[in-house]
Amino acid sequence: MRYPICCCLFVLLGSWLSIPITVMASFTSKAAPNTNAPALSSLKNSTSLVNATKHSCIKIVETEVWDGSKWQAAQWMDSSGENAVPSPDDTPLPTKASKWISGWKIVVGESKDGWKYTWKRPHQGIRERIWLRYYEIKKISAKNRVKRTKQGSKDAEASSDEIEQTMVVNQGPYFEMPQWMQAVREDFNFKGFGWTFYxxxxxxxxxxxxxxxxxxxxxxTFDRNPQLPSCSGSVAVYNNPWCIGLFLTMSFRLEFLQWLARRVAERTVAAVLWVIWILFVRNLGMCFSLLTYPVTHEWKQLAVVPEYVSTLWTRGGVEKPQYRRTVEERLGCSASWRLTQGQGFEFRRSCWHSVAPTLTSLWEESLLGRLFLGDIEPPAWLLRYSGTLGISNAAPTSNEPYFSSNAILSLSGFYFKHRGALRKKSNQVASKKKLVPISRSREIQETDLEFEGEESDVLELS
Structure with missing residues (x-):
């Protein structure tokens, strides 16, 4: 009896010990050098090879203008907005050592074809869309140390030719970017910083x-889907009392929350009606049908859920939320770490609601813009940045009346770059090409319709 037990224990112990031994053997086999590889050090020309791969992206902007009846092609510009570039079909590779790794892609916004529209006046509009294409650059540098002698020049040339024939560039896993990192990099598009005044x-x-x-x-992705939450951070300073703090905010568009509330209410009503029908009306119908045998057609109909009850569950209300383009209304929450005069360091949480029309819509709808100025365009600074002007309310606060109400002015699209040379170069390019002039800056080209790209953080002034 003891002998079989000892054998079993010995087998189990051996199987457990085989696991670390197998792992160690696999690591040693991976670390072992390849003896079949060509020994470059044995050649007369000692060469050190450097293999690197760099992924880059070409970004061009297609622009069209509205002449009152149709859209006309204006010009193709690079990502900086300074120079005109050829169309995607005629765009060459930057260097001979590069190759395409993807086709041309259009950055799709709310429209299916990627166009972003901007209207200065009712009959003067511009639309743009961005084209992207990725390529990679392979760099191979060889540092040759050749003893230049009178008799050894031919040997050196032969060795260099031999190296060129046997030199193979392999793109190893260390030079490849993970797929999720490539997706994040392609989706990232910096749109500038912002300022908010309270x-x-x-x-x-x-x-x-x-x-x-x-x-x-x-x-x-977040810009194309307004129903997703908007997260941002800010560093704020305000007085009475003096305070400086770091704020993190998350907010939703109010149109999406209203649409979601309607969907939840309709689904709840449908579920209640369905339960009432199944548990009460249907069972009562079955009982009466048994008492009044034979079963009639009217009692059979009670066993079927009516159409208006089933459609309440499957219909789900409005298909998509309808977002306003001239007013941005948000509901959100914020967390802040702040240093306040008289109270020291503290951590606060608050909820807030903001209503902020866009600055361009306020200009167009104002009496000054509609009656006195007529067709005069808004100021250049108003077209350069996307902004909103409105009111925000937040609660709770630490001091009475335990809530705050502020007037806010929010501006976005600050890149901290000089734009004088940019405008001069763009005007020169437009005059040389004899195309329709476009008096827009790079920041306008990278922003969306009016406030589509505008975020405003709401802080409580207490």
Whole structure:
């Protein structure tokens, strides 16, 4: 009896010990050198090889203008907006050592074909879309150390030819970027920083300013799907009392929350009606049908769920939420780490609601813009940046009346670059090409329709 037990224990112990031994053997086999590889050090020309792969992207912007009846092609520009470039079909590779790794792709926004529209006046519009194509560059550098002698020149040339024939560039796993990192890099598109100015409506001397750094706003996926949450951070300073803090905010469009509430309400009503019909009406019908045998057609109909009850469950209300283009209304929450005068370091959480029309819509709808100025365009600074002007309310706060109400002015699209040379070069290119002139800057080209790209953080001034 003891002998079989000892044999079993010995087998189990051996199987457990085989696991680390197998792992160690696999590592040693991977680390062992390849003896069949060509020994480059044995050649007369000692060469050190450097293999590197770099992925890059070509980005060009297609622009068309509205002449009152149809869209006309204007020009193709590079990502900086400074130089005109050929169309995608005529765009060459940057270097001879590069090759295409993808086809041309259009950055799709809310429209299926990727066009982004901007209207300065009712009959003067511009639309643009971005084309992307990725390529990779392989660099091979060889540092040759050749002893130049009178008799050894031919041997050196022969050895260099031999090296060129046997030299193979393999793109190993260390030079390849993971697929998820490539997807994130292709989706990322920096759209600039922002500034937000606050003026309290409850306290006459309270005001503040915040420097915003968007997070989700820089990803095209969040820009194309307004129903996704918007996250951003900011560093804010305000007075009465003096305070400086770091804020993290997350918000949703109010149109999406209203649509979601309607869907939940309709599904709840449908579920209640379905349960009532199944548990009460249908069972009562079956009982009465048994009592009044034979079963009639009217009692059979009670066993079937009516159409208006089933359609409430499958219909689900409005198919998609309808977003307004001239007013941005958000509901969100924020967390802040702040240093306040008189209270020291503290952590706060608050909820807020903001209503902020776009600056361009306010200009067009104002009496000054409609009656007195006629067809005069908005100021250049108003067209250069996307912005909103509105009111925000936040609660709770640490001081009475335990809520805050502020007037906010939010501007986005700051890149901290000089634009004087940019405008001069763009005008020269337009005059040489004899195309339709476009008085727009690079920041306008990279932003969406009016406020489609505008984020505003709401802070409570307490």
């Amino acid at each position: 003026k309290s409506l409850l306290r006459p001397t309270s005001a503040g300013v915040a420097f915003r750094f968007p997070i989700t706003f820089n990803f095209d």
